[in-house]
Amino acid sequence: MSDAILELLGISKFFAMTAALSDVSIALRPGEIHGIVGENGAGKSTLIKIMTGVHQPTSGQIRIDDVPVQLKGTRDAQERGIAAIYQEPMVFPDLDVAENIFISHNKLGEVVRWREMYAEADRLIARLGVSLEVDRAASGLTLAGQQTVEIARALALDVKVLIMDEPTASLSAHEVDQLLRIARALKAEGVAVVYISHRLEEVVEIADRVTVLRDGQHVSTRDIGDVTTERMIAEMVGRDAGEFFAREKSHATDKVALSIEGLTVDGAFADVTFDVHAGEVVCLAGLVGARRTDVALSIFGVVPAESGTIAINGKAVAITNPKQAMELGIAYVSEDRRKLGLAMPMSIVANTTLATLEQFLSRSGLVNRRRERDVAESFRRRLNIRTPNVNTSVGTLSGGNQQKVMLSKWLNAEPSIMIFDEPTRGIDVGAKAEVHEIIHELAASGVAVLVISSDLPEVLSLADRIIVMREGRQMGIYDGAEATQENVMQLATGQELTAEPA
Amino acid sequence: MSVDASDLLAKSAPGRSSWTAALISWEGLLLAVLIAIIAVNANLSDAYLTVTNQINLFQLSIEKIIVALIMTLIIINGEIDLSVASMMGLAACAFGWLFQAGFPTVAAIPVVLLVGAAGGYLNAFFITRMGLPSLVVTLATLIGFRGLARVLVEDRGITDFPAWFDNLGQQGLVGPLPLAMIIFVVLLAFFIVVLHFSGFGRQVFVIGNNKDVAAYSGVDVARVKAILFTASGLISALAGLLYAARVGAVRGDVALGFELDIITIVLLGGISIFGGRGSLYGALLSILIVLNLRNGMALVNVTGHIQTGVVGILLIVSVLAPNMRESLGAAWSNWRGRRGSR
Amino acid sequence: MAAAVLDRFSPQALRVLALFVVLVLIVLFFGSQIDNYYSARLFNRVSTSVAIMAILATGQALVVLTRNIDLSVGSIVGFTAFAVGDVLSTYPGLHPLLAVALAVAIGAGFGAFNGVLVAYARIPAIIVTLGTLALFRSLLVEYSDAKSIITANLPEWILQLPRANIVSFGDLDIRITFFAAVIVVITVHLALTWxxxxxxxxxxxxxxxxxxxxxxxxxxxVFLAFVLCGAFAGLAGFFFLARFGNITVVAGLGFELKSVAAVVVGGINIFGGSGTVLGALLGAILVDLIDTSLVRWPLVSEFWREAVLGFLILGAVAIDAVLMRRLLALRHARMKDRRDKSVAQDGATA
Known part of the structure; x- marks a missing residue:
């Protein structure tokens, strides 16, 4: 059995006492696109890190061209022809495109031949069927451009195995097409492409074979002809996909809590218009890159809108900073826990009260720690946050529990309008259900809820109404009960421009 | 519920101990070092444990340790203020200049403090409004404030301040305790309350950990920074005045180079240069260690420059020691890995 | 036209260009203020004194480019100047090149010490070099044993070195030290580029x-950056010895912050990754030129030197930040234009 270029045999990886991977075997053939799917925590990223030499397997064997090898680091892996590109590309903003491609290319000798390098870079970029100016600093590139640079970097190293980790998560539809084209070009050149994505349709479209992982274990590897999206989902979650679509009844009232008209931020989005009623759950659907977060940030006062109006409870307001938005009863639960949501090294208590510190201050400005603790403790019980105690630093919690701490922080502000940005990204199924439960409770208590989500089944199960955006434009509004994956997707990908508003 | 909790406790206990325990043991370590130094010093000389020597030990560096208090807050906030020593110099010289110009001494003091606050706000303006790194801004004002100090007094030395002013700096105010020491103790208590018990202090920590998280939670980041830098200028000016009183004279080079000593003290106290971590308790222990170490070395006739060198080594070792095992381990496996691949 | 210039040059090249323009403007300004300003003496004076700082700033630039900082260079200058002076006092017959090599080696040794702690032990550079700033200085104090290096004990050649010319154009002298500094900067620039x-x-x-x-x-x-920075500080120490002859334990005090200032004014990003050593050279010259010129400006006392310098640096970095932000915004807008057009074309061809 030697048609494999890279073969993993019975790979296991333990971190401390927990197994991230157990006994996983995968063989990659030259000239194939091999999809790997699985839920968060299924072991995909650990697998990549083992293939690129970042981690060493606890047990098992890696074989390249049938020869057992040990990958000692990213550099070693690269020299053996294995490279990876990530969702957030790793480029050097201060270097130009050509240099970014060849910076780690050691065979070229010590002296940089700039002219040759530019020519070679042009050639590589052209091979990918893209156009980029190779003498421009990478700081000016779009995410897609940066990814192209990374792929070209791998190509320059005569890559035999290229791993793409969620490459399309942040791309526009136009850019996704381009990336898929590049992946096919690589395949035609005999490269084994590992394609990891949450977007199963994409995987079905492009992959030759698909491997499903669950809980660190290998579930199946099949030819693409033998799989369907439904079957993949079933294998990923270990049960039927249908369970996700349970809908609750709507709590929407007649009272308009948030009303947005013609909202525009140049270079981000234009002319966004919608209402959110008290007790209603409105979802902003779309692909990543649809600029939904920018709309939320504008409502929350981080990037104030340049034109258009925002009205709260029928009163027009101008929101210029988050503090002001909070005073108006708006809360924004960011999609990026690490960068924008939580102070990771600080305790659960400190994070819980972060947005509402004033509630806990005495007249002299001192913090009432006992009350703080009590509140954090009550949220711990109410949201079932799994932690030994509330003085634990949030950085040590799991993703789902971190998400709950972030929710506590905003729930404690008792907002009348709550914006959730990808509230369930990167958390496990159980925690996901709990977050949905919280959203339902909020709506039931009369809060106007706006949810940004790229997870279509989630959107369909949560939303009273669905607003679809694409590349900064509002494409249409659907009634939640009437919408289907297909028609939302059509709008989100811009396949049909004439949509009737609800 | 109780079953549930104990189960979870077992699971995540190691994660929890990692940083709280490290902090506890860090301050414990500083305390042990301090006790060792005191024990050695007491053995070295009978003069060490006398009240005069103990007060003297503080007095010699009193201006630095006062400024170290506000510097602790600034570094925890994730910034740095290199201009503090120049502001001390500027304040002292401004005082001398006003005095020479016939300005009443009592009125000169608030004017000088105002200059300090204004200088601090200038730093804050460029940092918060222009978004420049504090390292660069305060490096420029380090040169600028020092320059203004020299403009004011040129190459003169100004002395003969009123006796009451000099006495404030040199004699005991409450019993044997001079004014500067009382100010230090009061400020220490004040800043402990502010940093560790007040809402403002919480914001200082959060910003130091992650500015964006703070801003997205409604914290006015620019305001907190502006307050800190203005306070830093104000306290530096106060320290400059105390210096003028203690020495009874000012020159253009008052407090020259003190900024590095002050920052060293703060970092030795376990305050992270990247912000977000540390405490005034650590800073206080570090102050006591540095002062007692220097005093002990002085008792056995080690010169000032060598003392500074020893403190420098201590600073490096203090940061090196905790991650020594880890770093050496990584370097070792790295080296072995590379050797193996050849 | 302006847009075309903005588009063509990299931000780094623009910075150097802007710095050069500022330099010319300052010369013109002082030329209008000070009699006999445009003289060979001015050039000779500035070029002699800038040699030390230019070399130091080059080393500092290498470290800053890698997102680090070296605050110990002043102490390295002091130690090297003293140590080489001591050796030359004891063995006046030592070959000049060996003396230079000794200075560079001592500096590189100190640099390696910093480098090991920063690169291998992973301690933040600011902490390491704050520590070694004190440590190296105290080594110097220990080594000096309360003595100084005095001119009388040094060989004649080193005392003549600062006035020795490579070539003269009339009164305009190209001094060996300045020439050496320029060679160092150009060499490093070429190495960084090629x-x-x-x-x-x-x-x-x-x-x-x-x-x-x-x-x-x-x-x-990172290790290499610190070693090179130390080596250049050693070389600067050698020139310091040549220029001043009398060396005490305070030699080079405060040079660390001056070198950082020259680097920052020279347009090197304090957070690493961008800037050129040519910029650092211009930064060092600018700082020195203002220093030298203010002394001769009758309108203000010479005591204004530092104050003007400090606030000039502040102004320079503030303006630079504002301009760069504008420039980036402009480029983004232009790129977006272009992208929109290309998308439109895509649509048209499809």
Missing amino acids: LRTGRKFYAVGSNPEAAVMAGINSTRI
Whole structure:
């Protein structure tokens, strides 16, 4: 059995006492696109890190061209022809495109031949069927451009195995097409492409074979002809996909809590218009890159809108900073826990009260720690946050529990309008259900809820109404009960421009 | 519920101990070092444990340790203020200049403090409004404030301040305790309350950990920074005045180079240069260690420059020691890995 | 036209260009203020005194490019000047090149010490070099044993060195020290531009995480930066000895911050990744030129030197930040234009 270029045999990886991977075997053939799917925590990223030499397997064997090898680091892996590109590309903003491609290319000798390098870079970029100016600093590139640079970097190293980790998560539809084209070009050149994505349709479209992982274990590897999206989902979650679509009844009232008209931020989005009623759950659907977060940030006062109006409870307001938005009863639960949501090294208590510190201050400005603790403790019980105690630093919690701490922080502000940005990204199924439960409770208590989500089944199960955006434009509004994956997707990908508003 | 909790406790206990325990043991370590130094010093000389020597030990560096208090807050906030020593110099010289110009001494003091606050706000303006790194801004004002100090007094030395002013700096105010020491103790208590018990202090920590998280939670980041830098200028000016009183004279080079000593003290106290971590308790222990170490070395006739060198080594070792095992381990496996691949 | 210039040059090249324009403007300004300003003496004076700082700033630039800082250079200058002076006092017959080599070696040794702690032990550079700033200085104090190096004990050649010319154009002298400094700057500039290792200095400072992912040995690069910075500080120490002759334990005090100032004014990003050593040279010259000119400006006392310098640096970095932000915004807008057009064309052809 030697048609494999890279073969993993019975790979296991333990971190401390927990197994991230157990006994996983995968063989990659030259000239194939091999999809790997699985839920968060299924072991995909650990697998990549083992293939690129970042981690060493606890047990098992890696074989390249049938020869057992040990990958000692990213550099070693690269020299053996294995490279990876990530969702957030790793480029050097201060270097130009050509240099970014060849910076780690050691065979070229010590002296940089700039002219040759530019020519070679042009050639590589052209091979990918893209156009980029190779003498421009990478700081000016779009995410897609940066990814192209990374792929070209791998190509320059005569890559035999290229791993793409969620490459399309942040791309526009136009850019996704381009990336898929590049992946096919690589395949035609005999490269084994590992394609990891949450977007199963994409995987079905492009992959030759698909491997499903669950809980660190290998579930199946099949030819693409033998799989369907439904079957993949079933294998990923270990049960039927249908369970996700349970809908609750709507709590929407007649009272308009948030009303947005013609909202525009140049270079981000234009002319966004919608209402959110008290007790209603409105979802902003779309692909990543649809600029939904920018709309939320504008409502929350981080990037104030340049034109258009925002009205709260029928009163027009101008929101210029988050503090002001909070005073108006708006809360924004960011999609990026690490960068924008939580102070990771600080305790659960400190994070819980972060947005509402004033509630806990005495007249002299001192913090009432006992009350703080009590509140954090009550949220711990109410949201079932799994932690030994509330003085634990949030950085040590799991993703789902971190998400709950972030929710506590905003729930404690008792907002009348709550914006959730990808509230369930990167958390496990159980925690996901709990977050949905919280959203339902909020709506039931009369809060106007706006949810940004790229997870279509989630959107369909949560939303009273669905607003679809694409590349900064509002494409249409659907009634939640009437919408289907297909028609939302059509709008989100811009396949049909004439949509009737609800 | 109780079953549930104990189960979870077992699971995540190691994660929890990692940083709280490290902090506890860090301050414990500083305390042990301090006790060792005191024990050695007491053995070295009978003069060490006398009240005069103990007060003297503080007095010699009193201006630095006062400024170290506000510097602790600034570094925890994730910034740095290199201009503090120049502001001390500027304040002292401004005082001398006003005095020479016939300005009443009592009125000169608030004017000088105002200059300090204004200088601090200038730093804050460029940092918060222009978004420049504090390292660069305060490096420029380090040169600028020092320059203004020299403009004011040129190459003169100004002395003969009123006796009451000099006495404030040199004699005991409450019993044997001079004014500067009382100010230090009061400020220490004040800043402990502010940093560790007040809402403002919480914001200082959060910003130091992650500015964006703070801003997205409604914290006015620019305001907190502006307050800190203005306070830093104000306290530096106060320290400059105390210096003028203690020495009874000012020159253009008052407090020259003190900024590095002050920052060293703060970092030795376990305050992270990247912000977000540390405490005034650590800073206080570090102050006591540095002062007692220097005093002990002085008792056995080690010169000032060598003392500074020893403190420098201590600073490096203090940061090196905790991650020594880890770093050496990584370097070792790295080296072995590379050797193996050849 | 302005837009075309903005488009053509890299931000780094623009910075150097702008710095050069500022330099000319300052010369013109003082020329209108001071009689006999445009004289060979001015050039000779500035070129002599700038040699030390230019070399120091070059070393500092290498470290800053990698997103680090070296605060110990002043102490290295002091120690090297003293040590080489001591050796030359004892063995006046030592070959000049050996003396230079000794200075460079001592500096590189100190630099390696910093480098090991920063690159291998992973301690933040500001902490390491704050510590070694004090440590190296106290080593000097210990070594000096309360003595000084005095001119009388030094060989004649080293005392003549600062006035020795490579070539003269009338009264305009190109001094050996200045020539050496320019050679150093140009060599380093070429190395940073044309050598793969040089480019990695930028890569490591530009995105340390990506550098690791791209298989660049950042540890080695950072270590190298500190060794080179130390070596250049050693060389600067040698020139310091030649220029002043009398060396005490305070030699080079405060040079660390001056070198950082020259680097920052020279347009090198304090957070690494961008800037050129040509900029650092211009920064050093600018700082020195203002210093020298203010002394001769009748309108203000010479005591204004530092104050003007400090606030000038502040102004320079503030304006630079504002302009760069504008420039980026402008470029973004232009790029977006272009992209929109290309998308439109895509649509048209499809």
